[in-house]
Amino acid sequence: MEAVEELEEVEHRHDHTDHDHDEGEPKAEDVTAHLLVSLETIYKGGTVSVKVRKELLCEECGGRGHKPGVRPSPCRRCDGQGTEQVQQMLFIFIQDAVIPCQLCHGDGIVIAPRDMCRHCAGDRVLSKESVCDIVIPKGLKEGGQIIKKGEGHQSPDVENGDLVVLVTTEDHPIFDRNGNDLHITKKISLLEALTGFQIPIRHLDGRLLLVKPPPGKIIKDGDQMVVPNEGMPHQENPLLKGGLIIRFEVEFPNSINTEYIKLLREALPPDPGPETLPPDQEVEECIVQDYDISKMSKEDHNQDSRDFYDGSDHEDERGGRPLGGDDMDCLIM
Numbered sequence: 001m002e003a004v005e006e007l008e009e010v011e012h013r014h015d016h017t018d019h020d021h022d023e024g025e026p027k028a029e030d031v032t033a034h035l036l037v038s039l040e041t042i043y044k045g046g047t048v049s050v051k052v053r054k055e056l057l058c059e060e061c062g063g064r065g066h067k068p069g070v071r072p073s074p075c076r077r078c079d080g081q082g083t084e085q086v087q088q089m090l091f092i093f094i095q096d097a098v099i100p101c102q103l104c105h106g107d108g109i110v111i112a113p114r115d116m117c118r119h120c121a122g123d124r125v126l127s128k129e130s131v132c133d134i135v136i137p138k139g140l141k142e143g144g145q146i147i148k149k150g151e152g153h154q155s156p157d158v159e160n161g162d163l164v165v166l167v168t169t170e171d172h173p174i175f176d177r178n179g180n181d182l183h184i185t186k187k188i189s190l191l192e193a194l195t196g197f198q199i200p201i202r203h204l205d206g207r208l209l210l211v212k213p214p215p216g217k218i219i220k221d222g223d224q225m226v227v228p229n230e231g232m233p234h235q236e237n238p239l240l241k242g243g244l245i246i247r248f249e250v251e252f253p254n255s256i257n258t259e260y261i262k263l264l265r266e267a268l269p270p271d272p273g274p275e276t277l278p279p280d281q282e283v284e285e286c287i288v289q290d291y292d293i294s295k296m297s298k299e300d301h302n303q304d305s306r307d308f309y310d311g312s313d314h315e316d317e318r319g320g321r322p323l324g325g326d327d328m329d330c331l332i333m
Contacts (some may be wrong), residue, residue: 026157026158027159027161028055028152028159028160028161029153029161030161030162031052031054031151031163032164033050033163035050035134035165035166035168036168036170037140037167037168037170038169038170038172039169039170039175039177039204040204040205042138042139042167042169042232043138043139043204043205044204044205045238047133047134047135049132049134050132050134050165051130052132053127053130054128054130054154054163055125055126055127055153055154055155056125056127056130056154057154057155057156058120058124058126061117063124063125063154063156064117064156065111065116065117065122065124066116066117066122067116067117070111072110072111072115073110074109074110075103075104075108075110076110077103077104078103078104080108080109081101081108082100082108083098083099083100083101083106084098085098086099107156124155124156125153134148134165136167138238139233139234139235139238140235141235142169143166143167145164145166145167146165147162148163149162150162151163152164175204177232179232179242180231180234180241181231181242181243181244181245182230182231182242182244183245184201184246185247185248186199186201187251188219188249188250188251189251189253190251192219193219193220193250194218196212197212197213197219198210198212199212199246201244203230219248219250220248221248221249222247222248222249223248224245224246224248225246225248226243226244226246227244227246228243229243230244231245
C-alpha cells in the first residue's frame, strides 16, 4: 500500500445537505479530492490510502445536537419544515424560491443554548480527518475518477455523500502514456542500426524485456517499432494491453576510417552514382565544412553592417549611389 496522501481540506460549513439530489431524496454533499498516482501503480493496480477532511455526525450526541432527554422545539420561522419561501429578483421579474431556513439551517428544530451538545455545540456534525483506502484498477484511464459511495460528508437524517477522487498520473522518467500505448525513446549507434541490436528495457512491473529487431532489418533515425501487448492494460479488460512503441534515435559517428569505405560500399546497396554533369561545363569542386550557426550569424551580421551602412565605400555602377534604399540588391547567403 502506498504512503498516505494528503488531499485538499474541505471547507467547513454546517449545512452539507444536497437538496437537489437527482433521485429527489436529500443527500449530504460529496467530497472531491485530487490524487497523484504513479504510472507503475496504474499499470499494476493497487490500493492507495488517502487522508480527507469531512463532516461526520457527532459521536457524543449521535447527530441530534442536544443532550440526552432534551426535546427540541420546532423552529418558529419555518414551522419545523426546514425550508422557507422567499422572493428573489430576476432581472425585472420577481419569483418565489424555496431555500433552507435561515434560522434553523434546514433542521426544522431549534435547540436552546443550555440544551446543546457540548461536544459539537449543537452543530450535530464535526469536521474530522479520516483515512480512506482507494483501489486503483489496472489501466485506469487518464483523467479518470473513482467514486466511493457513502464516504463523503454526513448530515443528520439524510443519505451520506460520496467521495469523488480525481486521479492524475505522475510524469514518468522513461515511459510516456498515450491511451493504452506506452512510448519510449532509445538511442542506438549506426552500427546497431545497420547490423541489429539487443536493448534491455525494465518494464513498469519489474520484468526485464530484451528487445531485438527482425534479422536484416535496418533502423533509420526516427523510426518507430512496436512490441505488441506490452503497453497499458485495458481498464475494461486488463488481460488486453496496448503496445510498447519504441522510437529510435540513431547516433552517427563523427568520422570514419577511409580504409573501410570500400568495404562499406560493397556491403551496402549500390548508390545511384553522381548526377550527370552537362558536357563541356566547367565545374569547381568544393569541400564542405562544419557549420556553426552562432558563429556564422555573427559574421554575417558584421559583414552586412559594413555592406549596407558604409555608403562611402560601396557604390553601385548605376549612378554612384550607395547600396540600399529602393535599389537594394538581394544577397543570397
